Amino acid sequence: MEVYLDNNATTKVDPEVFKAMEPFFCHIYGNPNSLHKFGAGTHPKMVEALNYLYEGINAADADDIIITANATESINTVIKGIWIDKILNGNKNHIITSEVEHPAVTATCRFLESQGVNVTYLPVDENGTLDASLIKEHIKEETALVSIMWANNETGKIFPIKEIGAICKEAGVAFHTDATQAIGKIRVDVQACNVNYLSFSAHKFHGPKGVGGTYVQKGFELTPLLHGGEQMGGHRAGTVDVASMVGMGLAMKLATSEIALAYEENHVKKLRDKLENAILEIPETIVIGGKENRTPNTTLISFRGVEGESMLWDMNQKTIGASTGSACASEDLEANPVMNAFGSDSELAHTGVRFSLSRFNTEEEIDYAITVIKNAVNRLRNISSSYAYTPKDHVSQL
Numbered sequence: 001m002e003v004y005l006d007n008n009a010t011t012k013v014d015p016e017v018f019k020a021m022e023p024f025f026c027h028i029y030g031n032p033n034s035l036h037k038f039g040a041g042t043h044p045k046m047v048e049a050l051n052y053l054y055e056g057i058n059a060a061d062a063d064d065i066i067i068t069a070n071a072t073e074s075i076n077t078v079i080k081g082i083w084i085d086k087i088l089n090g091n092k093n094h095i096i097t098s099e100v101e102h103p104a105v106t107a108t109c110r111f112l113e114s115q116g117v118n119v120t121y122l123p124v125d126e127n128g129t130l131d132a133s134l135i136k137e138h139i140k141e142e143t144a145l146v147s148i149m150w151a152n153n154e155t156g157k158i159f160p161i162k163e164i165g166a167i168c169k170e171a172g173v174a175f176h177t178d179a180t181q182a183i184g185k186i187r188v189d190v191q192a193c194n195v196n197y198l199s200f201s202a203h204k205f206h207g208p209k210g211v212g213g214t215y216v217q218k219g220f221e222l223t224p225l226l227h228g229g230e231q232m233g234g235h236r237a238g239t240v241d242v243a244s245m246v247g248m249g250l251a252m253k254l255a256t257s258e259i260a261l262a263y264e265e266n267h268v269k270k271l272r273d274k275l276e277n278a279i280l281e282i283p284e285t286i287v288i289g290g291k292e293n294r295t296p297n298t299t300l301i302s303f304r305g306v307e308g309e310s311m312l313w314d315m316n317q318k319t320i321g322a323s324t325g326s327a328c329a330s331e332d333l334e335a336n337p338v339m340n341a342f343g344s345d346s347e348l349a350h351t352g353v354r355f356s357l358s359r360f361n362t363e364e365e366i367d368y369a370i371t372v373i374k375n376a377v378n379r380l381r382n383i384s385s386s387y388a389y390t391p392k393d394h395v396s397q398l
């Protein structure tokens with residue numbers, strides 16, 4: 001049995017999405033910007049896709065959604081656009097973000113720091129969540145942008161976007177959220193949360209890899225990251241990948257409907273909880289960040305005494321796919337930066353394994369995964385030279 005539990009890394013393209021994409025490779029293949037019928041033939045489905053994207057995040061008609069290659073490009077578009085417009089060509093010089101953002105945010109902010117921009121990386125608490133009042137405390141006259149993720153890719157923790165949006169609106173500071181791990185898992189509503197910019201990637205909600213989007217609220221237009229042709233109204237040069245755009249639009253529709261989000265909240269969450277609770281029966285395991293306020297499909301679990309990568313290897317031998325935040329660096333395994341950020345001890349930060357489910361997982365798969373995971377932990381702890389379990393009930397002393 002093959003069990004895929006790494007959906008926060010990427011998801012399977014929904015077969016319905018794939019079917020919708022197919023015509024745009026060999027039948028409706030014109031360049032959308034061409035003036036002939038071959039190009040115009042792409043427009044109806046591209047317009048439909050854009051409408052689905054607007055509906056999926058409740059964007060207003062007057063707002064913009066720019067088609068990009070992925071969330072990374074979208075995030076760079078916003079942060080570097082703010083840098084050009086508000087910092088290099090304005091009187092601002094400060095950005096606020098958090099310590100647990102995806103590298104697409106933190107690396108871009110580090111680059112801006114190398115160019116003289118001041119960046120505040122707000123800490124998260126021991127549960128991996130951010131206190132919105134910290135935003136208010138750190139906003140100052142020269143603050144150009146606040147960029148806080150909607151949900152964390154490692155822990156699933158959901159951030160107080162509505163509160164942060166209200167604070168930014170009151171302070172007159174632009175607000176960007178990286179919604180890559182929120183769309184298709186929880187309701188994302190840019191108008192209700194006063195979001196000015198939002199980034200996303202289709203392959204996180206059963207759309208194709210290589211396509212994403214940047215939401216830009218009317219009045220917050222930015223200097224483009226990519227210059228060239230007049231595609232996307234000049235906001236993003238380059239011929240649009242029509243098939244992927246059509247696929248992303250349908251994937252957004254399928255993933256953000258009331259029925260779909262209810263399925264995530266009920267069925268997918270039930271499977272995640274079953275997996276999580278079964279794993280927690282294993283001694284010295286904990287859910288990193290706790291169980292509260294998370295996306296319904298994600299759990300990051302530490303197995304004390306077991307390297308995360310060793311668990312992945314054992315599970316992979318049984319065709320179970322998961323992941324760990326620990327980045328491999330030569331022979332040393334770096335500790336999970338997210339786990340470090342909320343105070344996990346250095347030993348613990350090497351033992352995290354992330355399981356992220358989707359609507360395509362079944363209860364039979366979860367039952368199989370539970371058996372494999374329990375056997376893997378026992379095997380790895382038995383061969384470990386450094387792990388010794390001491391029962392806390394002290395039965396041996398009776």
Ligand SMILES: Cc1ncc(COP(=O)(O)O)c(CNc2co[nH]c2=O)c1O
Pocket residue numbers: 008009010070071072073102104149151152153154178180181201203212
């Ligand atoms: C919160 C978040 N932002 C941005 C990105 C970048 O998306 P991309 O540009 O489509 O690659 C990811 C990808 N996160 C992960 C990719 O692999 N494991 C992950 O957790 C993400 O989780």
